Amino acid sequence: MGIIVQKFGGTSVGSPERIKNVANRVIQEVSAGNQVVVVVSAMGKTTDHLVTLAAEITSKPSKREMDMLLSTGEQISIALLSMAIQERGFESVSYTGWQAGIETEAIHSNARIENIQVSKVSQSLSEGKIVVVAGFQGISSSGDITTLGRGGSDTTAVALAAALKADKCDIYTDVTGVFTTDPRYVPTARKLQAISYDEMLELANLGAGVLHPRAVEFAKNFEMPLEVRSSLELENGTIIEEEVSVEKNLVVRGIAFEDQITRVTVCGLPNELHTLSTIFGTLAKNGVNVDIIIQSTTNQNQTNISFSVKTPDLHDAIAVLENNREALSFEEIQHETGLAKVSIVGSGMVSNPGVAADMFQVLAQENIQVKMVSTSEIKVSTVVEQENMVKAVEALHEAFNLSAVEEEKVKVRS
């Protein structure tokens, strides 16, 4: 008994039939005595259709008008879901982003939520209504419709849950939860019963793809428990919360990986105080996202700097460097494509200093050369050859005991 925010993505509301299924899931929570706010994305095909229409008009649509156009997608979903709930005999009301009081920065296509005026949603809940809110969208202080960018509906759900002081925020997806690693590659991958915000953040940023990092950050800041669960299966999903006592004994909680990585090395840079800030400042200003960075000083006057980029960004990265050759004064640029990133994540690493060494040993035993390394308090990332990626993940999954069946009891949830 409490307030629950549920979020359903574009696939879950992809057809009238699926919208009716979502209505059933919503009504289950209401019948269990909860007040429910549902956040939905645009129907799967709608966004594609709208993007195609815009492309037939112009190749460079203004971001304001794209937000105006795309925000109709969620508006269609909320109206249809609200109808489906009413058809089942329950009271329901739909709200667009601006009606639900989702106030954002005045930035189009990628705005951040600044504030939520929850009075309207709260009022409707207290009147016994199921409230259906459009995800992904908000309103700027000038009254323009904005959108939140990738993963925006997740963020809407978590932010609304925080603002409403909800008991829980359920993210419904097409997977049943967060796994120790991608089960499409590693058959012994196991669904986690629980995971901490920080671990989820590392996994989300490392491409696990079930939850947008911005939404996890929001949840962490407001200590809002999340559950990632399936919109089709009834089983429990994965709880994301601050304290994950039940599985503390496992040092490594998950393994993330990503292919299409390229290492770029800028050789013969002057060994000066501002070299690093100049080079990465220039790349950032030109929109090139860099991941792992390594500096190796060869002699007193010169230094080499390596960084990893996604392979599709390689061309841009090299062009930016070449265009600034004079300012950066390097000797040459080398690069190696066909690489992949493999990372182990676990908050237990903080108190287990040998984990990185264990990881290197496992990889060495498999004859896998480590090209780059980067560590944080709760993760170790390595760059290896792409052809060794799955072999590395499998070996690490086995070595860190991730496929073992959990023996701890987790409290049963409704």
Place this chain on the structure above:
Amino acid sequence: MGIIVQKFGGTSVGSPERIKNVANRVIQEVSAGNQVVVVVSAMGKTTDHLVTLAAEITSKPSKREMDMLLSTGEQISIALLSMAIQERGFESVSYTGWQAGIETEAIHSNARIENIQVSKVSQSLSEGKIVVVAGFQGISSSGDITTLGRGGSDTTAVALAAALKADKCDIYTDVTGVFTTDPRYVPTARKLQAISYDEMLELANLGAGVLHPRAVEFAKNFEMPLEVRSSLELENGTIIEEEVSVEKNLVVRGIAFEDQITRVTVCGLPNELHTLSTIFGTLAKNGVNVDIIIQSTTNQNQTNISFSVKTPDLHDAIAVLENNREALSFEEIQHETGLAKVSIVGSGMVSNPGVAADMFQVLAQENIQVKMVSTSEIKVSTVVEQENMVKAVEALHEAFNLSAVEEEKVKVRS
């Protein structure tokens, strides 16, 4: 040089290609030195698609949620038109109904505009922008999205023009103007250069179909000149304004007609003071729209009342009467289907009392029996057999000289 409001319907914005054509028409007026506000409807197919989606969810959608759903149609149009204008190198901004300050009654699916807060639209015009506004929609005082019902975009355009004190409101349609009668039936039908609000109101109510009566009423109240013109042809359309001096010499300005009419006669009613109000009050309360009403008293105690309805409403009309047989205490109900209504309209009739007689004479010469008659200050309606409808219209069009070429000069407009 002034402010012009243009309205384009669903067919005019039915595809990206057509939206680009509309952008051209808009830019023509801007290039002539005018400030332009464009009101658009939903793309032709969008509304049908949305209605189908709703029908797959429920057979009885709530009106609030239907308004939420359907209002996305115009929002798509405004975004795309604004992009098309920007693509041509002009500044443009789109506004939904609520953003444009269109405040309505708190009634869904058929709200009336109560007020327009024009500050946002005015501000954008003064910044040199072309303003694109969603027709058909507004916002209620409780912050809900409302729609205006049939012909709603016409009303949005006229109301905005009045609120902005625009010089003119152009209604773009798929016909080139208002005709003396329907040219699909009468080849000699002629486009009118000008017509008064009242004449247009009678023609609009009589099914001429180019302009919604509510929009004409609005224009009359605010003395806003309208022009009905083609979105494809460049020729002048028909001006609708208070004073139509140029064609005053013609008593009859147009002929409207409508098939599928049924006459219902309620026989043997008590001849009492409240008989009329009881019978038509009962029909109205049950949603049956009645057009012409005739009472004929056969003896001191009994009376017969005839009225015309659209044939598809016949079943409802009879059911309502039968259900209230006791209260109404009539003897029997007769009806005759297969009828049509033919009406002549012209403000010159006020000072020409013989016009109705002329009409009856023309019909008699053609052997056309008149089943019912109804007159107002500026129109005479007759009900005839449907098979005689076109013959009646042709004879009247000829007799009242409507196919004669206008000899008056009308000032040339841009």
